Amino acid sequence: AQSVAQPEDQVNVAEGNPLTVKCTYSVSGNPYLFWYVQYPNRGLQFLLKYITGDNLVKGSYGFEAEFNKSQTSFHLKKPSALVSDSALYFCAVRGPYNTDKLIFGTGTRLQVFP
Amino acid sequence: DTAVSQTPKYLVTQMGNDKSIKCEQNLGHDTMYWYKQDSKKFLKIMFSYNNKELIINETVPNRFSPKSPDKAHLNLHINSLELGDSAVYFCASSPGGQKGNQPQHFGDGTRLSIL
Numbered sequence: 001a002q003s004v005a006q007p008e009d010q011v012n013v014a015e016g017n018p019l020t021v022k023c024t025y026s027v028s029g030n031p032y033l034f035w036y037v038q039y040p041n042r043g044l045q046f047l048l049k050y051i052t053g054d055n056l057v058k059g060s061y062g063f064e065a066e067f068n069k070s071q072t073s074f075h076l077k078k079p080s081a082l083v084s085d086s087a088l089y090f091c092a093v094r095g096p097y098n099t100d101k102l103i104f105g106t107g108t109r110l111q112v113f114p
Numbered sequence: 115d116t117a118v119s120q121t122p123k124y125l126v127t128q129m130g131n132d133k134s135i136k137c138e139q140n141l142g143h144d145t146m147y148w149y150k151q152d153s154k155k156f157l158k159i160m161f162s163y164n165n166k167e168l169i170i171n172e173t174v175p176n177r178f179s180p181k182s183p184d185k186a187h188l189n190l191h192i193n194s195l196e197l198g199d200s201a202v203y204f205c206a207s208s209p210g211g212q213k214g215n216q217p218q219h220f221g222d223g224t225r226l227s228i229l
Contacts (some may be wrong), residue, residue: 032215043118043204043220044157051215088155095159100145100210101170102218104157 006105021076023091032094033074081112118221126227135190137205145210146188151202
């Protein structure tokens with residue numbers, strides 16, 4: 001069964017420091033992986049996706065993610081965190097049987113301190 | 115322009131009532147979804163429609179009935195509301211095509227509170 005795990009409920013980082021939000025996946029077949037961000041009282045916003053190709057994927061707002069097949073990971077990264085990056089981040093994987101269904105992780109709250 | 119819009123934004127009602135949530139997208143997408151986000155922020159798909167046809171129907175009580183009058187609209191009707199239905203309900207859309215490689219666009223959610 002397709003699933004993703006986000007092992008950290010919360011990540012704290014100082015502004016200007018690099019940040020990493022972790023995600024590991026378990027799939028049958030090729031993984032289609034996504035990162036979304038949710039700001040308070042808002043819907044999810046798409047950040048980036050990995051479908052195929054280059055293992056380093058660049059996305060919106062300076063975020064990037066590294067697909068690692070051997071470690072079954074898709075960690076979200078940013079070289080220099082901003083206070084405005086503070087939000088809830090979700091990793092997601094495409095559902096089985098090539099559907100458009102997304103299966104989400106439990107979310108990681110990122111707190112960036114000034 | 116709002117890409118995916120939901121109404122109402124907030125819904126407070128009594129247990130046992132029937133209520134509807136409406137969703138519209140102006141992105142020209144073929145596929146629309148309903149998700150439920152619980153109090154712990156866990157997000158799970160409920161339904162998906164592709165061009166007015168139901169394609170995903172997760173294990174959801176029969177009290178929940180989606181309706182898609184056209185591919186730009188997907189409404190959610192809930193009968194006999196229960197306390198456990200309190201959550202944030204998100205509508206989303208994507209180009210579809212059953213390939214799973216396109217991002218989904220989300221509305222801002224409807225916060226349903228059952229008294």
